[in-house]
Amino acid sequence: MELKEYWSDNYHSRDFKLIRIGVVAVRFRWLVTLLIIGIAGWIAVDWWVLDPAHFKLLWKVRLITSVMLTPLLPLSYLCKLNRRWMVLSLFALLGILLLFNLVSLWSFRDGVPIPVGYIAFPYFLLALLAVLPLPVRSGLRAAVVVIVAILATDYWLDSRTLDNGELIDRVWLLLCFSLSMIWVQAGQLRMLLDLYRESTRDPLTRLMNRRLFMRQLEDTRRHSRREQPYTLILFDLDKFKRINDEHGHLMGDEVLVSVSTTIMDIFGKDATVARYGGEEFIVLLPETELEQGVRQAETLRLAVESQPVENPLDESEVMVTLSAGVVAGHKDSDLEALLNQADEALYEAKSQGRNCVVAHR
């Protein structure tokens, strides 16, 4: 995982963003549920430890806070759909909890010692936020909001200044908890990204697998402009079974890796390239006309044909060729039909003697 992927979700793929937001939404819902129960349930502790005057005010504050948190539960379902809802929900959660902290500390302005549960609340809040797999930038934003709000509350209630030892102690503790929160969040993000990559990449070639490709294809179809087609190229290595039989499975693997590298070199970052099956690869070229797709498939065919793959065991060379079926799709295309057409064109290429490109028109 690269450093920039820890920093911001701008460096994550659209597909991973959606998956991460889904995970954040589920954890957020559990967090809110826990807080609703915990904040209201703490009334029992308050009844035990607070004097009647404070208890009379604070049980109502707790109940109102729990009620204010409740709309965040349905809102968490909208979070799954849109990042903006996610950010809004998180800041609403922080706002409600910081307001609760403000009102409860204000109720102790008469000099009565503040119970530990109330003093520890901001640290508890930072610890709870660590369950969300957020990138460092988002974690930092949340930490800044919490720290500034807590210090402003302290200042407003006590007019504390930075030369006050107690305040320095508080700032120090808040910073330590914030750093721990960001560290745990980044670790969770890493785990999620690793799992995502394992489940969407082919282990041999590191190209995306068929499942992710189908999601990307659907995404491209949905976002394509009506007048601008996209092109699909389905490649299949010729007589690959013979390479396996004559040179061994290891050499077969070497050929697959070599061809996938050539495909990536030729199609670059704008294309979506996947291992579609055993010795089948598929390329999606967005905003590309059929004829342009055919030309690019032909370029790859010639490149593969002219680059024999070296056998690492005995340094002999193996000639490899491939056949391709090309098809263009539109915004309204049925993807299953489109893939069938690419498959038919590929079958036609095989029937024509292999090592050629056929377009479905």
Ligand SMILES: Nc1nc2c(ncn2[C@@H]2O[C@H](COP(=O)(O)OP(=O)(O)OP(=O)(O)O)[C@@H](O)[C@H]2O)c(=O)[nH]1
């Ligand atoms: N080494 C290796 N072989 C694989 C892998 N996946 C599939 N294969 C082999 O790919 C071969 C595919 O053979 P066929 O479907 O008969 O196709 P072909 O020999 O390429 O013949 P045509 O497609 O008709 O040109 C099978 O022998 C599979 O075992 C893999 O990951 N590594």
